[in-house]
Amino acid sequence: MSKAIVSSLYDSEVFKMACRQFDKAADAINLPDALRDRTKYPRRCLAVALPVKRADGSVTVFEGYRVQHNLSTGPSKGGIRFHQHVTLGEVAALAMWMSWKCSLVGLPYGGAKGGVIVDPNQLTENELEHLSRRYMQEMVNFIGPHTDVPAPDVGTNEKIMGWMMDTYSNHVGHVVPAVVTGKPISLGGSQGRREATGAGVAYLVKKYLEDLKIPITKATVAIQGFGNVGSETALALAGYGAKIIAISDYTGGIHNPKGIDLKKALTYVQYQKVLRDFDGGEPISNETLLELKCTVLVPAALERVITEKNASKLRCRLLAEAANGPTTNAADRIIEDRGDIELIPDVLCNSGGVVVSYFEWLQNLSSFYWGRDEVITKLFAILDKAKDSVEYQMRKFKFSRRLAALTLGIQRVADAKQSRGLFP
Missing domain, CATH: 3.40.50.720 (NAD(P)-binding Rossmann-like Domain)
Known part of the structure; x- marks a missing residue:
């Protein structure tokens, strides 16, 4: 009999909402107790202080997070959000949804998410670059092309991803384009990723x-x-x-x-x-x-x-x-x-973004690049397959479409954890 844990670390309305969605889906597929909390709660998180020298000479310390929800199915994957209302609970919920999303569309990733409490519109270009680079500097030992691969999200873009890739590459001593996705094309970004x-x-x-x-x-x-x-x-x-x-x-x-x-x-x-x-x-x-x-x-x-x-x-x-x-x-x-x-x-x-991020990562790892038409054709083929599997699950079990999608994603992650067993 497993003892359920109640996490106070991620306490927020949006995290509770994601947990309620999980509980409903886990009940629907009779997920064994021994797997529930392992599949539900994030694997690990990091909170960092990010001092940035401002244009007027003052220093502001921003707070940043990275949550890796699941690492059982591959490196974790997820965006970095720069927004004034970011909370650790919100980042954890987004990481959880990324796990189910990647699993649903068949990508070899777990879910992750990052965030910094900042209104990027209130920063100069230099301040934004310093904040982006400082965030990546703090994350260097926590991420990597085979560990955790960030991407843009609300308040971030391909320029910021370029700065982050450069920071990581300078730290390890060689160019590592696969450490982030959603980069400029000139730095190894994929055709079709922006849209x-x-x-x-x-x-x-x-x-x-x-x-x-x-x-x-x-x-x-x-x-x-x-x-x-x-x-x-x-x-x-x-x-x-x-x-x-x-x-x-x-x-x-x-x-x-x-x-x-x-x-x-x-x-x-x-x-x-x-x-x-x-x-x-x-x-x-x-x-x-x-x-x-x-x-x-x-x-x-x-x-x-x-x-x-x-x-x-x-x-x-x-x-x-x-x-x-x-x-x-x-x-x-x-x-x-x-x-x-x-x-x-x-x-x-909204899984199209992570699907093409996956394509970008593959292209970076192989140093072989595709044209836009090939990217979009492959994207639509994956979306068709995912849509068909959701519709089948919906009809078979008389689920709502959300429940069908969540049960498929959660079951695949739970199966991976079950197959790998518990490291003593």
């Missing part, structure tokens, strides 16, 4: 609309979040013929029933950095955007935005979770009970 998550979301939306017999050219789309994932999703869906009627970022949103001029919006954001005061439609709040009447709703920002307060007010036909954990457990139950909204769960929906 991979959004392209994957759009592809799955197209496939599910086909299942629902809804022509994509008749579909209207509202997207909360206009960063890398949200904007690439918008471009890809518009390319398929869908009409993007609403977009937003943390400063607010824009609604235009006739369709938003994405090229104009992207140019505006490139120069202004935010969507505020963009004149491509009527201004709306992020909360209002989620409740717009549309065919497809894409939460592509942060977690826990669809709650028990607004779940009953959603007016979409398809909910595509481009963000991690955007729907709370209580909202999930409401949406399930409604029965009129099809859900593409996050661990499937």
